[in-house]
Amino acid sequence: MKKFKFLEHTADIKFQAFGKNIEEAFENSALAMFTSMFEGKVNKKKSFKINVKGKDFENLLYNFLEELLFLFDSEKFFLANIKNIKIDKENFKLDAEVFGDDTENYEIHLDVKAITYNEMFVKEKKDNWVTQVVLDV
Secondary structure (H helix, E strand, O other): OOOEEEEOOOOOEEEEEEEOOHHHHHHHHHHHHHHOOOOOOOOOOEEEEEEEEOOOHHHHHHHHHHHHHHHHHHOOEEEEEEEEEEEEOOOOEEEEEEEEEEHHHOOOOOOOOEEEEEEEEEEEEOOEEEEEEEEEO
């Protein structure tokens, strides 16, 4: 199963991410967002713990990606991978540890301004999960 794919969009970046479970789909959504900015290997020199809540799965995904974008902007953190991601499906809570490096060590070719709710979804299809996100660039 591929992790994500980019879709046609007139002005912004649109992608779908996939997973065997919701945690993997959220993880691949984060990787897609950072891949849209830089394609290549990212070192794992620093880490942060993330705890976010939502009202539903879409809001939880939005808050998760927004938290990563906040780390990118405020801490100059560029994501390499995510470990120990756990999603409480009943209470819409997410805990994870993210690993990455300083943005200054990479040539970022695209500026993601914001995550949008435009065309966003989180769905379980057959035995897999799929998310769709549009990034404002």
